[in-house]
Amino acid sequence: MKKTLLSLFLLMGVLVLAACSSSSDRKGDASSASSGTDTSGDSIKMAGIFSASGGAAALGEPEMQTLKMLVDQKNADGGINGRKIDLVTYDDKSDQNEAILAMKKALTQDKVSIVIGGTTSGNSLAMLPLAEQNQVPYISVAASKQIYMTEDGQARKWVFKMPQDDQQAVERILQYLKENDLTKVAWLNVANSYGTGAHEEFGKHAADYGVEPVIEDEFEATVKDAKPLLTRVKKESPDAIIVWGTVQESAVVIKNIRELGLDIPVLASHGVATDQFIEVAGAAANDVVLPTGKLLVADKLEDSNPQKELLKAYNEAFTAKYNKPASTFGAYAADAFAIATKAIEAKGSDSAALRDYIEQELGEYVGLTGVFNINADNHMGLSPDSFAMVRIVDGKWTLED
Amino acid sequence: MEIFSQMLQLLFSGLTIGAIYALIAVGFVIIYNVTGILNFAQGEFAMFGALISISLVKANLPLWLAIILSIVIVAAIGAVFERTAIHTARKSSMTTLIIITIGVSIAFRGIAILIWGTQAQTLPPFTDNTPIEFLEAVLLPQNLWAIGLSIVILIVMMYFFNYTFTGKSLTACVVNPFAARLMGINPNKMSLLAVVVSAGLGALAGTVIAPISGASYDMGMMLGIKAFVAAVVGGLTNAPAAIAGAFLIGIIEAFTEGLWSSGLKDVVSFSLLLLILFIKPEGLFAKASGKRV
Numbered sequence: 110m111k112k113t114l115l116s117l118f119l120l121m122g123v124l125v126l127a128a129c130s131s132s133s134d135r136k137g138d139a140s141s142a143s144s145g146t147d148t149s150g151d152s153i154k155m156a157g158i159f160s161a162s163g164g165a166a167a168l169g170e171p172e173m174q175t176l177k178m179l180v181d182q183k184n185a186d187g188g189i190n191g192r193k194i195d196l197v198t199y200d201d202k203s204d205q206n207e208a209i210l211a212m213k214k215a216l217t218q219d220k221v222s223i224v225i226g227g228t229t230s231g232n233s234l235a236m237l238p239l240a241e242q243n244q245v246p247y248i249s250v251a252a253s254k255q256i257y258m259t260e261d262g263q264a265r266k267w268v269f270k271m272p273q274d275d276q277q278a279v280e281r282i283l284q285y286l287k288e289n290d291l292t293k294v295a296w297l298n299v300a301n302s303y304g305t306g307a308h309e310e311f312g313k314h315a316a317d318y319g320v321e322p323v324i325e326d327e328f329e330a331t332v333k334d335a336k337p338l339l340t341r342v343k344k345e346s347p348d349a350i351i352v353w354g355t356v357q358e359s360a361v362v363i364k365n366i367r368e369l370g371l372d373i374p375v376l377a378s379h380g381v382a383t384d385q386f387i388e389v390a391g392a393a394a395n396d397v398v399l400p401t402g403k404l405l406v407a408d409k410l411e412d413s414n415p416q417k418e419l420l421k422a423y424n425e426a427f428t429a430k431y432n433k434p435a436s437t438f439g440a441y442a443a444d445a446f447a448i449a450t451k452a453i454e455a456k457g458s459d460s461a462a463l464r465d466y467i468e469q470e471l472g473e474y475v476g477l478t479g480v481f482n483i484n485a486d487n488h489m490g491l492s493p494d495s496f497a498m499v500r501i502v503d504g505k506w507t508l509e510d
Numbered sequence: 511m512e513i514f515s516q517m518l519q520l521l522f523s524g525l526t527i528g529a530i531y532a533l534i535a536v537g538f539v540i541i542y543n544v545t546g547i548l549n550f551a552q553g554e555f556a557m558f559g560a561l562i563s564i565s566l567v568k569a570n571l572p573l574w575l576a577i578i579l580s581i582v583i584v585a586a587i588g589a590v591f592e593r594t595a596i597h598t599a600r601k602s603s604m605t606t607l608i609i610i611t612i613g614v615s616i617a618f619r620g621i622a623i624l625i626w627g628t629q630a631q632t633l634p635p636f637t638d639n640t641p642i643e644f645l646e647a648v649l650l651p652q653n654l655w656a657i658g659l660s661i662v663i664l665i666v667m668m669y670f671f672n673y674t675f676t677g678k679s680l681t682a683c684v685v686n687p688f689a690a691r692l693m694g695i696n697p698n699k700m701s702l703l704a705v706v707v708s709a710g711l712g713a714l715a716g717t718v719i720a721p722i723s724g725a726s727y728d729m730g731m732m733l734g735i736k737a738f739v740a741a742v743v744g745g746l747t748n749a750p751a752a753i754a755g756a757f758l759i760g761i762i763e764a765f766t767e768g769l770w771s772s773g774l775k776d777v778v779s780f781s782l783l784l785l786i787l788f789i790k791p792e793g794l795f796a797k798a799s800g801k802r803v
Contacts, residue, residue, distance in 0.1 A: 164628050300773060328772050331732045333530070333723035336523045337768030340516045357630035361723045368641050368648055369519075389632045389724050 152188070152195040153458045155180070155449065156215035158226030158236065159250075159442070163203025167383075169228035171427075171439035172250055173198060176225060178430050179446045189453045197221065201232055208232040209239065216243040222458040225445040227251050228438075233270075241267045246464040248449060250441035257488035269448070269467055270489045271441040271478060273402075273496060275303070276310040278379045281400040281496040283311075283318040285509070286349060291374060293323045295347040297338070297362065299354035300327040303380065307353045323347045328362055330354070335362040339369050349373055355380040360390035367393040374398060379496065382437060387504050398509055400496035402437040402478050409508040410497075415475045423477055437478075444476035515646035520768040521761065526653040526722070528760025529660035530556075532753040533715035534737035535744070536667060537708030539752045542741075543684045544697075544704035546604060547596065550611045552712055553734020554618035558584045559713025560725035561622060564631045573634060581713040588709025592702050600701075615730070622727035633720035656718045660753060663711065667749040680704060684747065739783045745793020754795055 157176040160169030180196040188194060197219045199211035208227065215221050216239060223246050227233030230253035237256065240247035249256045249270045257270040286294060296311055298304030304327065315322055323345040328335050339362075342350060350373055352362045359381045366375055375397050377386075382401035387394045403410060407420035423443055427435035448467060455470065456462035467483060474481040479495025498509040534552055541549045559580050566576035595614050599607060636655050641648040670677040682690040683700045691697060715733070716725065723729075736759065744755025759779050766775040786794065 163623075166627065167629055326772055329776075331729065333719060334523045334527055334764075335772075337520050337764040337766075338772045340519050340768050344512070344516070357724050357726055360630065360632070368650055370641070370648060385629055389630050391632070 152193040153453055154195045154197065154219055154221040156211075156219060156221040156224045156226070157196060157198040157442070158201055158208060158211045158215065158224065158232075159198070160203040160208075160228035160232060161200040163201075165203040165229045165232075167385075168436075168438040169200075169203070171431075171436045172226075172228060172442040173200070174431055175423075175427060175435075175439035175442040176446055178426065179443060182426075183450065189450060190457075192453075192458075194453075199226075201226075201228075203229065203232075205232055205235040208236050212236040212239045216240070216245055221245065222460050223449050223452070223463055224248070225250070225442060225449060227256075230256060237265065237268050241265065245460045246452075246467065248445040248467075250438070250445055254489075264486055264488045267464060268488060269445075269483065271444045271448075271476075273478065273491045273493070274489065275307055275379075277491070277493040278400045278496055279307050279310040280314055280493045281498065282351060282376050283314055283320055284493065285376070285398070285400075285498050286320050287318040289374075291349040292319055292321055293346075293348045294320050295342045295345065295350040296322050296325040297335075297342070297350065297352050298327055299332075299358050300329050303355065303378075304353050307378065311351075311353075328354070328358060330358050332358050332361050335365045336369060339365055339371065343369060343371055347373060349376060351376045353378045353380075356383065356386045356389060360386060360393070363390055363397060364393040379437075382499070384434070387501060394501045395503065396500060398498060398500045401499055401506075402440060402495070403497045404435060404437050404440050404477060405506040406497055406499050406508045416477065416479070419475065419477055440477035444478050444481070447476060448474060448481070512646075516768065518645055518647040520764045522647060522649050522653060523768075524761030524764030525757060526656050526760070527763060528740075528757035529656040530715050530719045530733065531737045531740045531760055532660040532756035533663060533711050533718070534733055535741040535752040535756045536663060536749050537711045538738055538741040539744075539746060539749045540680070540704045540708045540711075542746050543749075544680050545596065545600075545607075545701045546684070547607045547611065548738070549705070549708070550608065550734060550738070551591065551615035551618055552708065552737060553730030553732070554615045554622075555584050555588060555709045555712025555730070556716035556719070556733050557622060557725065557727065557730035558587060558618065559716030560633065560720035560729065561626050561631065561716075561727070562713075563717045564633050564720060564725060565626070567633060573636065577636075577714075577717045580717060581710045584713035584716075585706045585710040588705045588712075589702060591709070592705035596701065596705065597698065600698075615734070619727055619730070626727060628727060630724045630726045631720075632724045633717065635721040636718075639721070650722075652718075652721050656722070659714065659718060660756075663714075664750055664753045667753075671749060676703070736779065739779055742783055743786050743794055745795055748793065748795065751793060751795035755793070758794075 159173040160166060161173040180194050184193050197215060201208035201211050215224055224240060225248045227236050227249045228251060230251040233249040233251040233256045237247055244267060247268050249268060252272045252275050254274045254276060257265055257268050259265060298308045324342055326338060328338055352359050352375060359377050363375055377397050377399040379399060379401050382399060382405060403416055404420050407417060407424060410417040424435045427439060452463040452466040456466050468485055471483055479491040481490040483490035499506045500509045534556055537552050541547055562583055563576045563580035566579055567573060591614060595610050599610055635652045637651050639651050641650055671681055679695045680700050682695055683697045687697050740756035740759045741752040743759060744751035763775040763779055766778045
């Protein structure tokens with residue numbers, strides 16, 4: 110017993126030394142932490158719940174890795190106001206039940222001050238009622254608008270959301286079409302909630318941008334050959350074609366467009382904004398234009414853009430640590446952590462105070478995904494401009510506009 | 511003229527998809543013929559075939575070798591599957607066996623997630639894939655591969671079942687297992703052979719379709735179901751008829767999608783399945799016989 114206490118104490122000493130060397134003005138706080146053997150009382154508890162395995166692993170893994178990396182960095186720098194972050198992470202295995210259980214555990218057993226996570230919209234929606242019941246602020250990293258807004262358009266009190274709404278990607282595409290004078294448009298979406306949701310938004314807003322759909326249809330997520338569908342599109346001779354889906358099915362449809370020799374601009378959804386799409390679609394991916402977060406084209410942004418340095422720094426840190434390029438999804442987690450950190454810096458560990466800070470005092474915040482303007486009516490705070498339009502040229506992302 | 515080239519385009523698409531269904535449908539028929547089991551893990555063989563060949567190509571093997579190796583590996587997986595899952599439960603009722611195959615298909619998908627993850631991958635086309643223009647419709651060399659291979663398989667199967675001793679033995683096991691045994695045919699061995707051959711065919715189908723539509727862990731299910739429809743439409747006991755059924759389904763789907771709506775193509779093909787089961791359960795191309803499916 111004595112031995113363990115001693116080694117604990119030694120460990121503490123090392124930590125204090127590390128804290129001292131990084132910043133001297135926090136010395137007082139750090140040494141006060143070492144006076145007690147139990148540091149957890151003085152640390153700030155934070156939960157990260159992501160789909161690091163299972164169907165949504167491609168999204169959840171970089172989110173989990175990002176959060177862990179940032180918490181480690183922050184703690185190595187001496188924590189927030191000298192208080193360490195005690196991060197508990199859960200992998201919900203892309204399963205809603207697991208997500209709910211993890212949330213419950215985080216709130217009732219770990220008693221965290223703030224929760225970040227919910228990789229998919231389904232998981233976020235399943236988890237958020239618990240956060241509301243327990244009155245703990247929850248920052249979601251999934252896309253659906255319902256996450257931060259109830260059916261009647263009210264903001265959910267305890268929930269914030271980092272990514273843009275899917276709807277805003279549709280609006281960004283419509284903006285692009287208008288700017289480029291492409292009015293007669295073919296709309297094709299994948300036959301699932303991702304596709305139909307976007308289709309609805311397209312129907313609502315197309316007229317506002319003077320865009321006239323000449324044909325609107327669906328293809329399944331398991332599509333193998335979309336040429337039959339595309340022969341119909343060809344007959345309508347549209348100015349441009351929008352293919353709204355995720356990587357695999359979009360790749361098939363866009364390959365088929367090229368094979369049929371349909372020589373018109375092809376626009377895709379932000380769901381294909383990964384290098385994997387370029388790999389799967391091959392040469393057919395060239396000249397596809399799509400909206401995406403600015404991470405993919407960070408190097409090409411103008412120097413005056415306040416996001417540029419942030420994006421580059423995040424990308425470099427992530428690549429250095431995990432030896433793979435950073436993804437837009439990881440950036441959501443990074444933004445969530447940055448906002449949580451700002452709140453904790455100002456308010457400490459009280460959940461209610463953290464919530465109020467994010468809603469009322471955060472103000473304009475420049476993050477990786479965009480410039481957030483969170484307020485009482487809008488717990489997401491991004492505008493369609495946070496999407497950049499990119500074009501794939503020779504298998505590389507380049508900035509359009 | 512425009513209408514004509516559109517029809518031709520739809521026909522090409524239908525034939526390609528039909529060819530893929532055909533390769534898997536033949537697997538259904540062979541296993542059903544010999545063991546009486548509907549093997550719902552059939553589509554998963556295609557998935558394994560596609561993903562294994564992709565991995566082998568990534569390991570810098572030449573494409574042709576990767577394809578052959580993946581067919582061999584999948585055939586071996588089929589053998590293990592037959593010995594462990596089917597052979598040990600061969601005394602159980604048919605329903606149990608069918609449910610076993612469904613369970614195995616789910617397990618296969620799980621294994622695929624563990625090995626390859628959930629992301630879509632792709633295989634390079636077998637040969638240079640510049641589209642060929644033909645009467646204003648386009649045809650890809652990869653489509654020709656698909657169609658050509660299934661026609662070759664059709665011929666081989668016809669020859670195998672009608673003119674070779676092993677083929678005849680396989681057929682004999684179905685017509686009358688008891689008499690077959692009296693004639694010195696070992697139904698156990700035949701069952702193993704049937705599963706191995708259909709696993710190999712499934713793998714071939716997978717490698718053919720991977721360059722066209724990409725490959726992922728869940729590609730097998732829909733392929734398997736469609737191939738099953740094709741096999742039933744053709745008559746479950748007759749391999750060439752199943753191939754014809756597969757082309758029919760492929761073409762019907764392409765035309766439904768091209769002239770009507772893509773959402774309806776599954777409705778049409780499944781309605782056809784129900785219609786056939788109600789009206790002509792022995793299959794469209796079955797010769798009149800006393801045996802019912």
